[in-house]
Amino acid sequence: xxxxxxxxxxxxxxxxxxxxxxxxxxxxxxxxxxxxxxxxxxxxxxxxxxxxxxxxxxxxxxxxxxxxxxxxxxxxxxxxxxxxxxxxxxxxxxxxxxxxxxxxxxxxxxxxxxxxxxxxxxxxxxxxxxxxxxxxxxxxxxxxxxxxxxxxxxxxxxxxxxxxxxxxxxxxxxxxxxxxxxxxxxxxxxxxxxxxxxxxxxxxxxxxxxxxxxxxxxxxxxxxxxxxxxxxxxxxxxxxxxxxxxxxxxxxxxxxxxxxxxxxxxxxxxxxxxxxxxxxxxxxxxxxxxxxxxxxxxxxxxxxxxxxxxxxxxxxxxxxxxxxxxxxxxxxxxxxxxxxxxxxxxxxxxxxxxxxxxxxxxxxxxxxxxxxxxxxxxxxxxxxxxxxxxxxxxxxxxxxxxxxxxxxxxxxxxxxxxxxxxx
Numbered sequence: 001x002x003x004x005x006x007x008x009x010x011x012x013x014x015x016x017x018x019x020x021x022x023x024x025x026x027x028x029x030x031x032x033x034x035x036x037x038x039x040x041x042x043x044x045x046x047x048x049x050x051x052x053x054x055x056x057x058x059x060x061x062x063x064x065x066x067x068x069x070x071x072x073x074x075x076x077x078x079x080x081x082x083x084x085x086x087x088x089x090x091x092x093x094x095x096x097x098x099x100x101x102x103x104x105x106x107x108x109x110x111x112x113x114x115x116x117x118x119x120x121x122x123x124x125x126x127x128x129x130x131x132x133x134x135x136x137x138x139x140x141x142x143x144x145x146x147x148x149x150x151x152x153x154x155x156x157x158x159x160x161x162x163x164x165x166x167x168x169x170x171x172x173x174x175x176x177x178x179x180x181x182x183x184x185x186x187x188x189x190x191x192x193x194x195x196x197x198x199x200x201x202x203x204x205x206x207x208x209x210x211x212x213x214x215x216x217x218x219x220x221x222x223x224x225x226x227x228x229x230x231x232x233x234x235x236x237x238x239x240x241x242x243x244x245x246x247x248x249x250x251x252x253x254x255x256x257x258x259x260x261x262x263x264x265x266x267x268x269x270x271x272x273x274x275x276x277x278x279x280x281x282x283x284x285x286x287x288x289x290x291x292x293x294x295x296x297x298x299x300x301x302x303x304x305x306x307x308x309x310x311x312x313x314x315x316x317x318x319x320x321x322x323x324x325x326x327x328x329x330x331x332x333x334x335x336x337x338x339x340x341x342x343x344x345x346x347x348x349x350x351x352x353x354x355x356x357x358x359x360x361x362x363x364x365x366x367x368x369x370x371x372x373x374x375x376x377x378x379x380x381x382x383x384x385x386x387x388x389x390x391x392x393x394x395x396x397x398x399x400x401x402x403x404x405x406x407x408x409x410x411x412x413x414x415x416x417x418x419x420x421x422x423x
Contacts, residue, residue, distance in 0.1 A: 015049060020069075022038055023042060023065065026038045026079075027074075042079050046058070047087075050080075050166040054163075086103060086105065087170065088103075099208070101177070101208060103207075104213055104260060105168065106203045106258050107258065107264035107265055108258035108264070109199075109268035110244055110254070113197075113252050115287075116251075117250075119248055120154040121188070131240060131243060139232050140205060140213065140214060141218045146204065146206065147176035148172075149185070150181070151184045154191035154197060155197070156189050157188040158202075176205070194276075195279040195283050198269070198272050199248065215228055216229045236255060274370045276332075277367070277370045280318060281371075281376060284328055285375075292374055293321075293375060293377060295321065295378070298318075298382065299315075299368070300381075301314050301385045302315055302388050303387070313331055314331075315329055315330070317401060318376075324403060325412075327410065328409050328411070329399040332367055368381075384404060386400060386406065
């Protein structure tokens with residue numbers, strides 16, 4: 001279950017009430033036919049709101065349902081993500097016949113880590129052409145068309161609302177069908193330099209209505225779709241990593257499987273977290289000329305002030321074992337079903353022998369495991385939940401030191417200068 005935005009409007013408009021009605025009806029449908037009929041009504045309402053830019057109406061409805069009806073909230077969130085990242089469009093052909101197409105916005109995440117800077121921004125034309133050719137050859141079904149945005153996005157530069165996502169999909173879809181080349185986004189926000197971060201390629205994939213989008217969906221590959229997906233990812237990594245290295249000089253990179261926009265972003269958000277831990281330990285040991293065993297990590301949970309004890313993220317502070325001064329920090333946000341008790345296993349008979357469900361690994365246990373793997377063995381865990389606090393001057397998150405006091409992470413004065421931001 002995804003959490004809503006913090007902004008809330010108490011009185012729902014007539015448009016919001018329709019969304020509530022349709023979302024509740026989907027959740028209570030007693031048959032697939034009825035469910036699909038209600039989904040069609042919900043999608044049509046969302047399509048109208050997204051097309052006219054009414055993000056505020058959608059946000060107000062999500063906030064209201066999050067407090068009153070979590071089942072309907074999940075239905076509406078799934079619906080607005082689906083309608084904003086995909087669409088059915090009609091294109092008039094030269095002979096005047098309208099043809100229907102399905103379009104999906106696909107994100108291709110790239111995990112990157114470095115002691116220097118991770119690039120973003122405009123993609124040179126020759127590199128864009130190479131990336132597009134490999135994307136089509138290794139991932140897409142026959143008969144599809146595609147257009148790749150000529151911008152390598154950081155997370156701060158991705159569409160920030162469902163309305164913006166909807167606009168991006170349709171702009172790229174038109175370029176795919178017409179075969180035109182888009183200009184790189186020039187008014188993108190600056191992104192803070194982190195030791196580990198994610199970069200994204202955005203692609204609109206267009207197929208005749210009802211046709212397959214990806215290679216593993218094609219009739220000949222359906223029986224072995226899992227193997228076909230694995231092969232597609234293997235080929236994508238093998239063929240594209242050298243080109244991505246040109247885009248991100250001085251970085252280690254790992255390419256993830258390109259998937260539907262929101263799913264890909266969520267998976268990348270989760271998978272960058274252990275990379276951030278490893279990058280932090282690598283940076284500190286090399287910058288300070290010390291061994292990982294000479295570091296101490298302090299783990300503390302943080303949440304909103306009025307969130308009934310809910311933990312939104314864990315912050316991992318690093319100190320030297322000989323000092324209590326926080327020298328670096330990493331933020332480990334929680335997503336979806338995650339909470340401080342861990343993500344419950346999905347499906348029946350998950351876990352051990354005989355269908356015994358194993359206790360889920362908690363985020364603190366997961367963080368501890370990654371710290372141990374990186375060579376950090378002295379770990380302090382605070383049981384207290386802290387309110388999200390940030391530096392008044394620079395906006396950086398504050399971290400709990402070994403005695404539980406919140407502190408700004410500051411490298412020692414005699415440390416070599418370099419990247420000192422937080423992830």
